[in-house]
Amino acid sequence: MIPPGATAIVGAAESTEIGTVPDMSSVGLAIDAAANAMRDAGITAADIDGFTCGYFPVADMSRQLGIFPSWADNTVVGGCSWMFQLRNAVAAIHAGYCNTVLIVYGESGKSTRGLGQSFDAGQRGGTGQQFDMFYSGGQAAATFTLPVVRYQHEYGLTDEELAVGAVSQREWAVDVPRATLRESTSVEEVLASPMIAWPIRRAMCCLVSDAGGALVVTSADRAKDYPKPPVYVLGTGGALEAGVMSPGGVREPLRPEFIRTSGEAAFTSSGTTHADIDHLMIYDAFIHNPIFGLEGLGFVDYGEGGHFIAEGHTAPGGKLPMNTSGGGLSYAHTGAYGMLCMLESIRQVRGEAANQVADVDIALCHGWGGYWSACSTLIFGTSVP
Amino acid sequence: MDVEFFDASGDATLYSYTIQQKPFALWGTDGPRSVALVRLAEGPLLTSSIVNCEQTPEALQLDMPLRATFTPFDEVTVLCFEPAEKQP
Numbered sequence: 001m002i003p004p005g006a007t008a009i010v011g012a013a014e015s016t017e018i019g020t021v022p023d024m025s026s027v028g029l030a031i032d033a034a035a036n037a038m039r040d041a042g043i044t045a046a047d048i049d050g051f052t053c054g055y056f057p058v059a060d061m062s063r064q065l066g067i068f069p070s071w072a073d074n075t076v077v078g079g080c081s082w083m084f085q086l087r088n089a090v091a092a093i094h095a096g097y098c099n100t101v102l103i104v105y106g107e108s109g110k111s112t113r114g115l116g117q118s119f120d121a122g123q124r125g126g127t128g129q130q131f132d133m134f135y136s137g138g139q140a141a142a143t144f145t146l147p148v149v150r151y152q153h154e155y156g157l158t159d160e161e162l163a164v165g166a167v168s169q170r171e172w173a174v175d176v177p178r179a180t181l182r183e184s185t186s187v188e189e190v191l192a193s194p195m196i197a198w199p200i201r202r203a204m205c206c207l208v209s210d211a212g213g214a215l216v217v218t219s220a221d222r223a224k225d226y227p228k229p230p231v232y233v234l235g236t237g238g239a240l241e242a243g244v245m246s247p248g249g250v251r252e253p254l255r256p257e258f259i260r261t262s263g264e265a266a267f268t269s270s271g272t273t274h275a276d277i278d279h280l281m282i283y284d285a286f287i288h289n290p291i292f293g294l295e296g297l298g299f300v301d302y303g304e305g306g307h308f309i310a311e312g313h314t315a316p317g318g319k320l321p322m323n324t325s326g327g328g329l330s331y332a333h334t335g336a337y338g339m340l341c342m343l344e345s346i347r348q349v350r351g352e353a354a355n356q357v358a359d360v361d362i363a364l365c366h367g368w369g370g371y372w373s374a375c376s377t378l379i380f381g382t383s384v385p
Numbered sequence: 386m387d388v389e390f391f392d393a394s395g396d397a398t399l400y401s402y403t404i405q406q407k408p409f410a411l412w413g414t415d416g417p418r419s420v421a422l423v424r425l426a427e428g429p430l431l432t433s434s435i436v437n438c439e440q441t442p443e444a445l446q447l448d449m450p451l452r453a454t455f456t457p458f459d460e461v462t463v464l465c466f467e468p469a470e471k472q473p
Contacts, residue, residue, distance in 0.1 A: 134463045135434045136420040137409030146422050146432070150401035153447050197420070198404035198442060248422045248432035253401070 002094045004270050005384030008223035008230030011041025011216030012346045015106065018211035018332050019180050025114035027064070030056065030106025033212030034065055037102065041216040042227045048216070050089060050098030054081035054105065055336070061104060071098035077240065078369025079283060080338040082213075083376035087236040089217050099218060106212035109334035113210075128244035140285065141205050142197035143246050144371040147253040148288045149199060154254060155303040159199060161310035163190040165287045166203050166329055168315035173326025176354040180207050181330040204287035206333035213339035215346075220384065231349045232384055234362065235270025237262035237377040247372045259296025259375055263366070266377035271385055274299055278360045279348045280314070280322040281341045283367040284329055290314070290322060293366050297377065316355075324348065324355045338367040342378065349380045395453035396426040397466055404440055411458055419445060423466050437467035 013036035015021070015029045024032065030053065038044060051062040051069040058074040071092050075084045082105050089101040108114060136142040151157060167187055173179035185203065193203035223230035241258035242249030250256045267273065274297075282293035291305035299320065300308045308314070314322035325331040325344040332340055345365040347353040362381045369375065400422040408418035419435045436456055438444050450469035455462050 132432045134409070134411060134458075134461070135432055136403075136405055137411070139405060139409070142403045142405040142420045143432070145403055146401050146420065148401070149403070150422070150447065195406050197406060198417070200403060244432070246422075246432040248430045250430075253422065253430070 001269060002090060004234040005220055005232035005381065007090045007093050007217055008220050008232045009215055009217050009346055009380070010223050010226035010228060010230055011037040011043070011214070012231070012343055013037040013040045013214055014340070014343055015212035018178060019209055020110055021108070021210040022111040022113065024108065024210065026106045026108045027056065027061070027114060028106070029108060029210060029212030030061065030104050030214070031064060033106060033214040034102060034104045037214035037216050040228065043100070043216065048100050048102045050092055050101035052082070052085035052089060052101060052103045054085065055107070065102070065104075067102065069098065071101070077374035079285065079336040080367030080369040080374055080376040081336065082339040083342060083365070083367045083378055084238050084374070086215065086217060086233070086342070086378065087238055087376060090233050090236060093217065093219050099222060101217050103215040103217065105214065105336070105339040107334040107336055108210045110208045110210045126244070128246065132244045132246045132248065138245060139197065140371065141200050145197060145200045145286050145288060146247050147292075151254060151288065151291070151306065152199070155306060157306035157310070159191060160187050161306060162199075162287060163187045163204070164310040164312070165290060166190045168309065168312065169284065169323050169327045169329045171316050172324045172355055173330035176326055176331060178354070179326040179331045180209060181326065200286065203329075206285045206328035206337070207330070209332035209334050211332050211334045211340060213343050215342070229350060229382070231346050232381045233378065234272060234381045234385070235266040235268070235379040237265030237269070238375070239265075240374050242370070242372040245371050245373065250372050255302055256292060256296055256372060258372070259292065260298070262375045262377040263297035266364070266379050270379040272362055272379055276362045277320075277364045279324065279345065279357050279363040280320055281345045281363070281365040282322060283337055283341045284323055284327040285333065285337065285368065287329065289368060297364070297366060321357045324353060324357060338369070338376070341365055341367050345378070345380055349382055391427060393453075394426050396469070397423045397451040397453070399435065399445065399447055399449045399451055400424040400430060401447065402435065402445055404442070404445075416440065421466070423451060431464070434465050435467065436465045
């Protein structure tokens with residue numbers, strides 16, 4: 001087992017602009033974010049000997065940045081690919097394969113300028129494309145959301161209660177200058193927004209944005225020499241399940257085992273418990289994702305996640321601040337949101353978030369990939385326990 | 386979990402679903418279409434669509450009995466499900 005805090009994030013940045021950036025390609029957003037993260041860490045390309053990206057050819061991207069790494073990773077499992085890559089980077093650094101890794105992401109999701117390999121490329125030739133794509137054309141709002149009606153039926157969660165999640169996240173976004181949607185909203189407004197795939201309405205779906213993001217991660221020993229306080233990687237988890245671009249591939253869709261597997265790995269490897277978590281990010285491509293995350297990670301029992309959010313516990317002033325940037329629903333969501341999700345956790349641990357929660361020592365970030373094909377759980381901290 | 390091949394009866398129940406407002410072009414229709422999770426009588430879940438009935442929450446009741454039906458398109462034939470009991 002890798003000891004908690006063996007590595008730390010020492011550089012973290014988004015692209016200079018996010019939201020609607022029609023004058024930058026996916027590659028451009030990635031390069032811009034990489035440069036910003038290196039500047040944040042006070043280093044140059046020569047200081048980096050490990051490199052990861054996803055959706056791009058890895059050697060092309062490293063070369064464009066003037067980085068000639070001795071270790072690389074190009075794991076693509078959907079939106080949480082960069083979380084898997086961070087987990088792999090932690091292991092590589094601990095194993096001595098490299099010292100300092102740059103993790104790079106960029107996606108022109110809204111302006112579609114040079115998208116490069118989109119995630120469907122990762123699915124090409126798979127059984128999902130062969131058997132599951134016909135029914136919805138792969139539309140995320142109609143497919144990723146398939147368990148919602150069953151959940152509502154089993155646990156008595158009304159449309160009004162479901163809608164609170166979007167309202168809570170908007171309340172966070174109101175105070176975030178870089179968030180795309182900053183006007184307060186209401187349950188009535190959410191339920192009056194256009195129907196996309198019953199029972200899912202537009203305000204229950206993520207944004208479509210342009211953005212890049214990048215991280216610099218190094219060993220805890222080296223991390224002390226960087227300008228910003230280290231954000232230690234305390235624990236990591238990851239797991240695969242559905243595989244077919246549909247939650248229909250999950251063995252038990254109301255109790256997805258892969259979430260529990262990933263969460264338990266992160267808690268065990270970090271030596272932390274739920275009570276230690278001061279701040280939470282759960283990747284919200286759609287409004288139900290945080291419900292299943294809260295339950296699968298064990299913050300609440302199965303069937304309680306929807307009501308927990310509806311009661312306001314994750315909203316501003318609640319006991320478990322969650323998705324404090326506004327999340328995919330209100331901040332930004334490119335298509336693969338995992339990097340942006342991690343960056344808000346890191347800003348909170350650094351104490352530099354727009355919506356800074358008081359006294360964040362330990363933060364948990366959980367992300368998804370490929371409509372429940374994959375998930376990853378990361379626990380970050382201000383210090384090594 | 387054991388992996389095995391078996392002949393499925395085609396009997397199933399409706400586990401969960403959405404109703405897509407702008408269907409996949411393959412369907413050749415402007416109207417709403419269901420995307421469903423179907424529980425085979427033998428246990429496994431499949432992603433599919435419910436056909437030969439109204440595409441409304443009222444007509445599509447969770448746990449309703451379904452049976453397999455094959456829907457031909459131009460180049461492929463797709464496994465769908467329809468209500469096992471005739472709609473009134």
